[in-house]
Amino acid sequence: MAEKILEIRNLTTGFLTDQGMVKATDRVSLDLEKGKTLCVVGESGSGKSVTALSVMRLIDYAGGIITEGEVLFNGQDLIGMRQQDMLNIRGNRITMIFQDPMSALNPVFTVGEQIAESLRTHKKLTSKEAWRQSVEMLRRVRMPDPEIRARQYPYEMSGGMCQRVVIAMALACNPELLIADEPTTALDVTVQAQILELLLQLKKEFRMSMLLITHDMGVAAEVADRIAVMYAGAVVEEGTVAEIFERPRHPYTIGLLKSIPGLEGERGGELYTITGSIPPMSKIPSGCRFHPRCTYAMDVCRTNEPPLSQSLTGHKAACWLDDTGADDPRPAKPNNREAKVTIGTRPEVTQP
Amino acid sequence: MTHEYLLEAKHVKKYFPIKTGLFNRVVGQVKAVDDVSFGIRAGETFGLVGESGCGKSTLARVLLKLKRATDGDIRFEGQNIQEVGSSDLRKLRQEMQIIFQDPFGSLNPRFLVKDIIAEPLRTHRRMSAKDVDARVVELMELVGLDVSRRNRYPHEFSGGQRQRVGIARAIALNPKFVVADEAVSALDVSVQSQVLNLLQKLQKELGLTYLFIAHGLNVVRHISDRIGVMYMGKMVEIARTEDLFAHPRHPYTKVLLSAIPKPTPHRMTERIILEGEVPSPANPPSGCRFHTRCPFVQEKCRIEEPLLEPAGDDRQAACHFPL
Numbered sequence: 121m122a123e124k125i126l127e128i129r130n131l132t133t134g135f136l137t138d139q140g141m142v143k144a145t146d147r148v149s150l151d152l153e154k155g156k157t158l159c160v161v162g163e164s165g166s167g168k169s170v171t172a173l174s175v176m177r178l179i180d181y182a183g184g185i186i187t188e189g190e191v192l193f194n195g196q197d198l199i200g201m202r203q204q205d206m207l208n209i210r211g212n213r214i215t216m217i218f219q220d221p222m223s224a225l226n227p228v229f230t231v232g233e234q235i236a237e238s239l240r241t242h243k244k245l246t247s248k249e250a251w252r253q254s255v256e257m258l259r260r261v262r263m264p265d266p267e268i269r270a271r272q273y274p275y276e277m278s279g280g281m282c283q284r285v286v287i288a289m290a291l292a293c294n295p296e297l298l299i300a301d302e303p304t305t306a307l308d309v310t311v312q313a314q315i316l317e318l319l320l321q322l323k324k325e326f327r328m329s330m331l332l333i334t335h336d337m338g339v340a341a342e343v344a345d346r347i348a349v350m351y352a353g354a355v356v357e358e359g360t361v362a363e364i365f366e367r368p369r370h371p372y373t374i375g376l377l378k379s380i381p382g383l384e385g386e387r388g389g390e391l392y393t394i395t396g397s398i399p400p401m402s403k404i405p406s407g408c409r410f411h412p413r414c415t416y417a418m419d420v421c422r423t424n425e426p427p428l429s430q431s432l433t434g435h436k437a438a439c440w441l442d443d444t445g446a447d448d449p450r451p452a453k454p455n456n457r458e459a460k461v462t463i464g465t466r467p468e469v470t471q472p
Numbered sequence: 473m474t475h476e477y478l479l480e481a482k483h484v485k486k487y488f489p490i491k492t493g494l495f496n497r498v499v500g501q502v503k504a505v506d507d508v509s510f511g512i513r514a515g516e517t518f519g520l521v522g523e524s525g526c527g528k529s530t531l532a533r534v535l536l537k538l539k540r541a542t543d544g545d546i547r548f549e550g551q552n553i554q555e556v557g558s559s560d561l562r563k564l565r566q567e568m569q570i571i572f573q574d575p576f577g578s579l580n581p582r583f584l585v586k587d588i589i590a591e592p593l594r595t596h597r598r599m600s601a602k603d604v605d606a607r608v609v610e611l612m613e614l615v616g617l618d619v620s621r622r623n624r625y626p627h628e629f630s631g632g633q634r635q636r637v638g639i640a641r642a643i644a645l646n647p648k649f650v651v652a653d654e655a656v657s658a659l660d661v662s663v664q665s666q667v668l669n670l671l672q673k674l675q676k677e678l679g680l681t682y683l684f685i686a687h688g689l690n691v692v693r694h695i696s697d698r699i700g701v702m703y704m705g706k707m708v709e710i711a712r713t714e715d716l717f718a719h720p721r722h723p724y725t726k727v728l729l730s731a732i733p734k735p736t737p738h739r740m741t742e743r744i745i746l747e748g749e750v751p752s753p754a755n756p757p758s759g760c761r762f763h764t765r766c767p768f769v770q771e772k773c774r775i776e777e778p779l780l781e782p783a784g785d786d787r788q789a790a791c792h793f794p795l
Contacts, residue, residue, distance in 0.1 A: 163661060310728060312733070313730075336733060365735065380690065381693065383717065397632060
């Protein structure tokens with residue numbers, strides 16, 4: 121069994137509102153092996169970002185309260201830790217990059233100073249040495265003219281360059297775990313391709329593990345080793361990339377994959393839709409939280425919550441269909457596109 | 473009189489002046505749309521793609537005369553919209569509508585949903601209050617909104633439902649031409665497919681012509697009959713959807729298509745990663761605007777600007793050396 125860098129057990133985070141405590145995540149359990157990438161996918165309000173912020177213990181500052189569960193980082197529990205002790209871990213051993221690179225940077229400091237700050241704080245480097253290393257970091261994130269760029273302010277850079285700076289900041293202290301929350305969502309598709317490629321290369325160079333949060337199934341397919349699908353605050357399915365895309369078991373995952381318009385094959389026909397919309401977290405349905413929108417809902421789904429059950433290969437899904445032994449109505453292969461999949465090596469990247 | 477195109481643009485330019493200093497001296501121009509010619513056929517969906525800042529939204533607004541073109545000819549059903557007077561423009565506006573990207577910002581938060589949908593009717597049509605109400609109910613049913621919620625405010629609706637309100641408002645006057653400017657980009661996947669299906673259903677039932685702007689290429693592919701690709705204010709390629717995806721002729725199109733993350737894992741695809749940054753639109757490169765980043769650049773590209781020329785059956789590309 122490979123060593124786990126991160127184990128999240130039954131993490132429940134809530135927010136105190138007028139309607140009482142509203143859970144944003146409900147007993148979320150996730151594992152990340154050392155050196156691997158776990159993608160958490162889901163639509164807005166599914167609890168992906170709250171999970172990430174809870175791991176970083178930043179949720180305390182966002183008004184959230186962790187009511188249950190534990191987060192083990194190399195076996196050490198982060199939930200019970202004092203914020204003061206978290207300072208040594210956050211920004212140092214676990215770092216995070218956010219969706220909007222422009223607002224993640226301080227507009228009144230040069231980017232070089234901002235990278236050097238974490239080096240001075242965590243590695244106790246002298247200003248001169250920190251500056252030297254921050255220029256070096258800019259070089260490592262393939263920033264053109266790093267010496268010049270280090271002296272510039274964020275407004276002088278494009279969105280893609282700002283995201284490179286944010287990545288350089290996150291990697292400056294050589295973290296063991298990088299949490300990336302929608303790192304490419306605000307970027308154009310060609311820049312997104314540059315940044316994803318960079319993250320994959322740097323992950324190898326720095327020997328990090330990565331927890332990547334995205335709503336884009338395409339991004340998840342390209343970078344993940346394992347994928348966890350979240351719906352309305354809970355993990356409903358978890359498995360390898362091949363398992364999630366070729367043999368999804370949860371009707372939500374199946375529906376989600378079917379409703380994405382494809383890039384090849386038939387087009388223009390009516391798209392598959394999941395009826396209804398995501399319930400607000402204050403009104404989570406009884407039983408299986410997906411049952412009001414599920415085509416295969418049975419009586420048991422309305423009353424009892426399905427457990428996240430695991431197959432022999434480690435593919436987990438929270439669905440009663442796995443348990444009933446009745447004829448499985450789910451399609452054997454839900455992808456309406458003919459997918460020729462070769463498992464194994466990642467496609468070679470050409471750089472003309 | 474019949475026209476090949478419902479809407480035709482010829483040599484359309486839109487420049488924004490760069491002003492500086494105490495006296496707002498004009499020191500340069502951002503050429504947001506620079507000499508774009510194309511046509512949209514009646515009943516089709518024309519997809520417009522390109523990265524942020526390439527001028528696609530500006531082009532759409534110029535076509536609707538929401539912004540005045542710096543130069544060029546725009547004809548809607550043969551009528552030059554640059555020259556129409558204010559009373560004719562009022563008539564024209566009824567035929568051309570727009571659905572905006574942001575389902576939150578594009579609805580007045582102090583209007584009831586029924587009043588948002590009724591506003592174009594009250595502005596353009598002399599209808600009795602009873603008829604307006606009946607039409608609002610009809611429209612809400614058409615776009616799949618719960619009619620009993622017509623006396624509510626936009627904030628009580630979800631993003632997908634608000635986008636349906638925006639669609640109902642856009643089709644209230646039975647327009648011929650609707651611009652959907654990133655109309656589904658802000659929506660989650662499961663809601664996005666519902667709205668795409670609605671747009672297609674309405675097109676069939678009402679005979680609409682769409683200009684569909686989006687950066688999600690899979691969405692554009694799904695809904696468009698033909699696609700135009702823009703780069704730095706220029707139309708670089710126009711082709712039927714199938715042809716464009718099967719065999720892009722402009723290198724930029726090829727790069728764009730190869731950059732999309734595909735939801736089919738471990739697929740052996742050739743990915744072209746672009747080097748460098750998009751040049752400043754205030755100071756575009758000489759020759760072909762894409763030459764600074766093009767993987768196939770040659771000497772001629774640096775000097776001479778390629779024109780959008782026929783490049784096969786019903787397609788055009790602006791490249792000296794089309795692929």
